[in-house]
Amino acid sequence: MGLIHFVLGLTVGSAYVEFIRENFTQLIARLAEHILITAQTVLIAVPIAVSLGILITYNDQAATAVLWLAGIAMTIPSLAAFGLLVPFLGIGSAPVIFTLVLYSQLPVIRNTYVGLTGVEEATKNAGRGLGMTRRQRLQRLQIPMALPIILAGVRNAVVIVVGVTAVGAYIGAGGLGEFIFEGIRQGDTVMIVVATVVVSVLALVVDYGIATVEQLLRLRNGEQIEQRVSTQVIRRAVQ
Numbered sequence: 001m002g003l004i005h006f007v008l009g010l011t012v013g014s015a016y017v018e019f020i021r022e023n024f025t026q027l028i029a030r031l032a033e034h035i036l037i038t039a040q041t042v043l044i045a046v047p048i049a050v051s052l053g054i055l056i057t058y059n060d061q062a063a064t065a066v067l068w069l070a071g072i073a074m075t076i077p078s079l080a081a082f083g084l085l086v087p088f089l090g091i092g093s094a095p096v097i098f099t100l101v102l103y104s105q106l107p108v109i110r111n112t113y114v115g116l117t118g119v120e121e122a123t124k125n126a127g128r129g130l131g132m133t134r135r136q137r138l139q140r141l142q143i144p145m146a147l148p149i150i151l152a153g154v155r156n157a158v159v160i161v162v163g164v165t166a167v168g169a170y171i172g173a174g175g176l177g178e179f180i181f182e183g184i185r186q187g188d189t190v191m192i193v194v195a196t197v198v199v200s201v202l203a204l205v206v207d208y209g210i211a212t213v214e215q216l217l218r219l220r221n222g223e224q225i226e227q228r229v230s231t232q233v234i235r236r237a238v239q
Helices: 002-022 022-060 061-075 078-089 093-117 119-128 135-172 177-186 188-220 229-238
Strands: none
Touching: 002 022, 002 188, 022 061, 022 093, 022 135, 022 177, 022 188, 061 093, 078 093, 078 135, 093 135, 119 135, 135 177, 135 188, 177 188, 188 229
């Protein structure tokens, strides 16, 4: 029985390796498309969300309304959002990016708001004592102190974007989802598994990279934290 399982394992493993070998060029092309859609989304979403997060620190009622709307946006099923946007934006990456920008708002707005309002009052008072205006305190004190928290929100948003981008292949956006949907149509488990694993690895790599930058910012702010290996390597390299 153990021998049978071993042989089956070798057979399945070789099927995955064979698929990757035969489709390597296409996998790389789809991975590049996936990364491009993710990057475009982040470049649009983060400035909008951070700006909104800053603005709502001036008004608690606005903060409640904006955070509620951003939360509602995340509850819309991605396929439903794509369907609503296709008549206006057509098929392809445009409706996918639009939807992903909406999905990205809540974690970044919330963390920006929490990070800025969480800065200690003593720090703000010190800025006032130095004659800083509210805008100067925001730029020179609050934002630098809140950056690690803001980046944690960006990290969550990017991981969401990497995952949902795969669904965008359903309306011709490209990316690794092309393999997943094609595998479903053909009943090809190997194709589905390989594409899913690549998406997962991409999400993990991005998450780890942003988490490392987040740790570096926390250390810059004087926080005592357990450092990742990557954080230690970077710190030694720049010292």
